[in-house]
Amino acid sequence: MKNRELLESTQPIVMRTLMNSFSEHKTSHAYLISGQKGSPTKEMSYFIAESLLCENPNPGACEECLTCHRIQDGSYTDFKFFDGSKGEMLKNDVINLQFDFSQSAIEKKGIKVYIVHLIEFANGSVLNSLLKFVEEPAENVVAIFTTENISQVLPTLISRCQVLHLRNFEKKELQAKLMAENISSEDASILTETYSNLEDALNAYQNTNYIQIKDLVIDTLRMMVEDYDKLNFFAIHDVIPAVCGRGKQQLSCQLYLDLLGTSLKDVLKLGLGQELIFKDQEELIRQVMLLNLPIDKFITNIMLNEGKLKKVVNSSLVIDTIFIYFKNKGAQEYAK
Ligand SMILES: [Zn+2]
Missing domain, CATH: 3.40.50.300 (P-loop containing nucleotide triphosphate hydrolases)
Structure with a gap:
């Protein structure tokens, strides 16, 4: 445009x-x-x-x-x-x-x-x-x-x-601009929730494997539901190679964490009866909600660690830290 x-x-x-x-x-x-x-x-x-x-x-x-x-x-x-x-x-x-x-x-x-x-x-x-x-x-x-x-x-x-x-920019305006760039309505709402301006949203969409990364976030939620104890293996075998591998830009890792944060906020939103951003994943998000994990702590932890991405050369360390937090704090509360 x-x-x-x-x-x-x-x-x-x-x-x-x-x-x-x-x-x-x-x-x-x-x-x-x-x-x-x-x-x-x-x-x-x-x-x-x-x-x-x-x-x-x-x-x-x-x-x-x-x-x-x-x-x-x-x-x-x-x-x-x-x-x-x-x-x-x-x-x-x-x-x-x-x-x-x-x-x-x-x-x-x-x-x-x-x-x-x-x-x-x-x-x-x-x-x-x-x-x-x-x-x-x-x-x-x-x-x-x-x-x-x-x-x-x-x-x-x-x-x-x-x-x-x-x-x-109002959120609705930003969403309309993204849809004018041939981005689907669900993806436009995910990007609008994650980024506050058109340039950042388009950059994330166009310069990463956005679809693959979004699927990876959905798989992460599914892993939480299906086999919580294997989350760390999932991080090492699936997440890190996909977003931190050789030749991967830091942008991919950042997008993964941004979307993961947005999807976890959906878990909180569902609890409050608010409209979801990952509209097509309502059932999965409900299952995550039923795990009674400390979702708000997870979100804070992701944001804090994401800030380190700019300083840490090895982005896989950042992913590792977040998943260890999931495992420890999450598993502890989960056992109750
Ligand atoms: Zn001219």
């Missing part, structure tokens, strides 16, 4: 403001796009950059011309993108950017644009250099910043920018 369609349906007010300013050629030299996690800050930053540089703006970006495509694939010379959350912007980058952007534009449009996505993650020295850059804007240079936490952005930076506040 094109960014413009997504933004017009989810951010109608900001889009109207922008379109008016584009048609009146009243653009700003610095934008700050603010939205909570889950709102399309990155999509908006790209859309503004493309609108400023597009060969056939109408008045926003056409998203079809060569320039729009080159911005998307990062090959347009007068455009730079930095992701603050990935530590992609160092002080040297700001110095290089200032140098490059003080030269005349290379592309014929004559405008240079840079995006710093999630500026709150940039360190102090980067911010100070950027601030100077924004305070003394070179001609025809446009800065676009995004943030998911505007309270962590320097007030002096905010005061230099036109601030665009985005609306949050």
